[in-house]
Amino acid sequence: MNLLLGARTGVFRGDPEAAEDPVRVLDSDRVLRVRTFGPRVYAATRGGLYRSLDSGRSWTHIETPRPEVYSVLEAPVGERLYIGTHPAHIYVSEDAGETWDGCESLQDLPSREEWYTPRHRNESHVRALRSAGGERVVAGIEVGGVHLSEDGGETWTERRQGVHDDIHHVLVRSVDEWVASTGNGLYRTRDSGRSWTRLDDGGDRRYFREAFAYDGRLYAAAAAGPPATWDGPKGTDAALYESCDGGDTLEPVEYAGSPGGFVLSWAAADGEVYAGTTDGLLLHREADGWFGVGSVPAEIGSLAAVE
Structure with missing residues (x-):
């Protein structure tokens, strides 16, 4: 098994058990997401969408309606391809990216005029696209909240009440349970976004980028502030958390490269x-903690496992 590392300078590929550091396999603009769906791997970047059919060894650029692609989803796998862009639009293709149709009803949501922030050119982008089973698609907007389509993107319903609107990632744990990582807290819903509960304590570290679940454990990390603050005297001042109860309690754990x-x-x-990590360090969870096993010369914004 190998890992694909999405960074500011492209995609890197490497065996996490090997001594050598990963090698770059795609030279591109900043990579926002690397995701796998069956035998296909996608890299969503600020310079467009790329696809690999050989586990990330080689890549093909796919023409998209807008050049800045922030998220990608196949659902059902092998049948329908979605992308989320900047500015915030969602497009769907049923012919593997040859042609695209816009999910125009997303633009008609009542909160649409509120989706902007000065740090993103007074616009927003679709930072997260996730399947919640069947025709259900969850979209996370930075800045704009969480929204749900139950018909493959034809129509959308707002599910943003009770969650901070600066959405970086949505982890779908089940049809109804999702965890949203935001610029101000970690939130969970167990009723498909109709209501949300904040999981972190709202303390000094409240900027969450992505949560992950594996083998009954929830993982999350938080920085003291957004990227504009990371060059200060404390850097990111970050913490890593693990939870064995779905997020009800978040326990801080030590890790290489902290804080x-x-x-x-x-x-x-x-x-x-x-x-x-932001330092380009690849970490491995071992029995007694998190240790570095490799690095790349740029922050690792996305990870995916491939054969």
């Missing part, structure tokens, strides 16, 4: 859990 390195991404490979 300066903030965990941005997660993946499981061969029954082992890995994480990537």
